[in-house]
Amino acid sequence: MKIIDLESKHKDNYFHCLEEWSDEMKDAGDSKEKWYEKMKDRGLRVKLAEDDQGRICGMIQYVPSEYSFVDTAGFYIVKCIWVYGYKEGMGNQQKKGIGTQLIEAAEQDCRELDTNGLLVWGISMPFFMRASWFKKHGFKKIDKDNIRILLWKPFKEGVIPPKLVKKKKKLELIEGKVTVQAFVNGWCPASNIVYERMKKISEEFKEYIVFEYYDTSNKEVFDEWGVLDAVYLDGKVVQKGAPPSYEKLYSKVAKKVSRLK
Ligand SMILES: CC(C)(COP(=O)(O)OP(=O)(O)OC[C@H]1O[C@@H](n2cnc3c(N)ncnc32)[C@H](O)[C@@H]1OP(=O)(O)O)[C@@H](O)C(=O)NCCC(=O)NCCS
Incomplete structure (x- = not known):
């Protein structure tokens, strides 16, 4: 090895x-x-x-x-x-x-x-x-x-310990629509899977969904929001561990959409 x-x-x-x-x-x-x-x-x-x-x-x-x-x-x-x-x-x-x-x-x-x-x-x-x-x-x-x-x-004397950047802004929801906000950095395929699935699902329900994409590999975008990788559905993170399946995500979105109708 x-x-x-x-x-x-x-x-x-x-x-x-x-x-x-x-x-x-x-x-x-x-x-x-x-x-x-x-x-x-x-x-x-x-x-x-x-x-x-x-x-x-x-x-x-x-x-x-x-x-x-x-x-x-x-x-x-x-x-x-x-x-x-x-x-x-x-x-x-x-x-x-x-x-x-x-x-x-x-x-x-x-x-x-x-x-x-x-x-x-x-x-x-x-x-x-x-x-x-x-x-x-x-x-x-x-x-x-x-x-x-x-x-x-x-590795050096006297350096100050960095801190984790925490979420800085509250996400704005849009009245009468389901909101999907995708913060995508790219480094982690597990996060990328969730983004791709949610993008596809949002496309299927496009008349009911506002889909916002944030490229956090752009440092200014990250500095503004303090979120590196996450997809939010009406303000709630959709992934907490391993990527949820396409079917699971689809049913979450469909439920939200059905409440609009
Ligand atoms: C955390 C991780 C990197 C550790 O790698 P690893 O190769 O398993 O680690 P090591 O073998 O060096 O050490 C792990 C254990 O094996 C033991 N070990 C090492 N060599 C050993 C050997 N030859 N025989 C038996 N046990 C051994 C070590 O004592 C250590 O014990 P511990 O569990 O009490 O700490 C690995 O387990 C991993 O990838 N986990 C998943 C992390 C993950 O999800 N990454 C993706 C993030 S995006």
């Missing part, structure tokens, strides 16, 4: 969270690729774990902190770390030390880039990207927003 940099031949796999086999990923659209094209010139770093058979079994992606959901530049932040965890394809590769190698490689890289430190985020619950896993790797908690925890490892 070795840690390598992303090359052109890995891109499709990387754009699909190493899950090219997955039908679910077919709904993710091209937002990740567009995000990558923007971010590769803004300091995006991607490292991959390659096993002895040349298979990519893990990835970590990290960006300068000003392109994320924290209030301070000068750091790098891990957007996500993922070790392949499904029985499909190459099978579960977690708990073999691959995640440890990835986070250590990212940390080493960021030290060499002379940043103020490395930030990570995780959630306080025992699933998805757990904050507790990062704590075991020496990261300390510096902020919290609901279940989202921000942690850091400063």
